[in-house]
Amino acid sequence: MADEKTIPAYDAEAIETKWQRIWESEDTFKARDDSARPKKYVLEMFPYPSGDLHMGHARNYTIGDAMARQARMRGFEVLHPMGFDAFGLPAENAAIKHGVPAGAWTYANMDTAIKTMKRMGFSYDYDRLVRTCDPEYYMWGQWAFLKMWEKGLAYRATSPVNWCPSCNTVLANEQVVDGRCWRCGSVPEKRELSQWYLKITDYAQELLDGIDALDGWPERVKAMQRNWIGRSEGAEIDFALADEDGVTPTDRLITVFTTRPDTIYGTTFFLLPPESALAAELVAGTPAESAYLELKRSVEQVSSVDRQGSGREKHGVFTGRYVINPLTGRPLPIWVADYILLDYGTGAVMGVPCGDQRDFEFARTFGLPIPPIIAQRDDPLYEQLKDVQDMVVAEVDWDHAMDAEGYLIQSGPFTGLLGGKHSPAVDAIIEYLSERGLGRKTVQFRLRDWLISRQRYWGNPIPMIHCDCCGDVPVPYDQLPVLLPEALDLGAGETLAEYAPFYETTCPACGRPARRITDTMDTFTCSSWYYLRYCDPRNDELPFSKDAADRWMPVDNYIGGIEHAILHLLYSRFWTKVMRDLGMIDCDEPFENLLCQGMVKDANGGTMSKSRGNVVPPSSVIEPYGADTMRLAILFIAPTEKDFNWDEEAVAGANRFIKRAWRTVWGLAGSADGARELDVPSLDAVSAELWRRLNELGLKCTADFDRGQFNTAISAVMELVNDASKYVQDVPAERRDGALCARVAHDIVAMLSPICPHWGEELFHEALGATASLYDEPWPAFDAEQAKSSMVEIVVQIKGKVRGRAMVAVDATDGELEEAAKAAVAAQLVGKDIKKIITVPGRLVNIVAV
């Protein structure tokens, strides 16, 4: 019998070290490919090894670990792997700064991080560890590139790209955030370069459609992806370039894209972007040329940051040339304007000042006419022009464009139709244009192809060879991997492009001397499929076997930061679909449920950063309190998806609870009677109530775990610990039910163990006498029937206001409920007329009386 004096002290460090050693030596968390249990794949976004782990990692992995451990107890075969996104620029920078090879720096950091992961007690299957900078991993990225090359999904093209002058490399569109480099914050320059791309646009429609089925993803992430893909329905319309006389159409057509073909009768000018080759050609040698060149130059000087914002003043130059409006036959002056983008749509726009705010502002700036072609029913113009097909009113006096729905006026045969996005007028005009070969219905995406080449050393080499005779030739599969050389002297500024032992080779097609491509792939290519490699991490014939991937995929629970809402999560969806089309897997969405955990801020709500000096390192909590307290605090302070401010008091509170629960379990264990089965009918009233609470709170805790709502799961266990400790305190030892004590102790330990695993194992073995791991133990079963009490307190309302309470049998009939309720508030019903009585069994009775 344990009393206060014999309960061992809670020594977190000793307990945690002990169990970490046992789990490791017993392979407790190995995922078995041949298990008959249903699978669950729990995954946290793998870290970049830039040093030790920080609080954000600790939170991310604690959430995943609690899920993984609970899933195991719930009978799943759990795959819970970890790895490192190990290529990237910080390693190169460190190499240059400290003179250490990038690889050595990276591997040392990974070792540090693994130590911390183990110290936190995360239940990873370390046998499946993946490091993206290992040749055994990255060669399969090269393999995938070659497969995509064969399918036409990888290609080389020359176009204006974002060049980061500080990182000395190009960036993908997705990596330019708010007009700045996602990593270093520099403003990228536009450069015309030959670069390598993956054709993610081939999957634009499928990537968009797939979002609808991602029920387990947060709305905001789905919204961001939809936004990024940016589908627009509209029409392409061909405008004939006019001869130099400005009125005679030539054979040369310039096509525009518009979502509002219904407004074509309101077009009064035609727009090209400053970078347009056509614009340069049109003005060459004309009086407009110098003004055009000046505009072009000024646009190049303005950064893309400053070019943003709809309030910006618009600049333009008239080229002196015209196109012909295909429906009205009227000539339209061609202007070059700085608000037109070269790489969206067709790079040419019809200017409709009446229906588009930007065009409106442009027209006002340059004195171009703004004829009304759309009006709402309550607009006087509507009455005046609803039947007028010809242009009668050539100018409006509005102060902004009318871009809402309205009825077409002065619009030829389409006058009177309802116009707007997806309107009858749009359909009618597209049909009219199509029949005459002047235009066609089309869909535009904002999504661009994924620019994957980087002019950096520490990355996965693109497995291509350039031969002067044969062009770009793929490295044969049997020559993979293209190894990244380790002998480069980064400190001296040497690059792959200058390192002859790497780039000198022969052409696989003709055998003549040729040069390897010295660009490496964007690190996001490495992180786009690591979750597939975990399924079969040591395969040396394929990136993964189909059997293994089909067994484990999709990832059931994916946990990580919101910062990857577009980049990583979109690329991974794309990669998965490519693998599916290669016949490598059956599934076509990699992540079933996505949880974006909130940030850990400092005590004042500020972002933790080294430069601010407000970083709370995980070790500062582990050392005084232990990993279990840290895990408990992280999960209890706030719901997983919300930001929280680091709170030293709350951590101390978590430690207080874990110690109290420790004492309570030992106290219960001291009264336990392992030999006897729990006999519920024989329990006395106090014991029966504890039994009922165990079932009630156990059910709540289980449901909260299933929803990933750890803060309330913990609060349910806290309530149970409160009740149990009161029981031990109030009931004399000889009157406690030993079997009940054993059961309650066991269930408290089991329910808290996904969160405080070392604490759980120690109590399970030392206080409760178990011999096998707690994680081979099934999650406790609770019974909804046993959670009910025989009597229940109901609320008695009069006209919806609480006026009294009554104890009734839980299975009381409506009539009994009414009688009990009336008795409880009899005094307040005197002289009143009861109109109606509503009864809600087990909850309340509402008496409507006046």
Place this chain on the structure above:
RNA sequence: GCGGGCGUGGCGGAAUUGGUAGACGCGCUGGAUUUAGGUUCCAGUGGGCUAGCCCGUGAAGGUUCGAGUCCUUUCGCCCGCACCA
């Protein structure tokens, strides 16, 4: 401008389908233990007053026997995208 989300005590936050608002914890107040501090334990803790009633989930309406929850309007905040035609 477009899209997503959120407003509940001093604080973090609870509240399946509309059914006792504020679970659980932090903090605070009082008490016990203690030489003291800390620890632990007990009691209390939304606001108001005339002390058993009134008011209370950003605000105002509505539906309902009954609204934090549903509907309408409105205010405030956060996040993402944005000269995308």
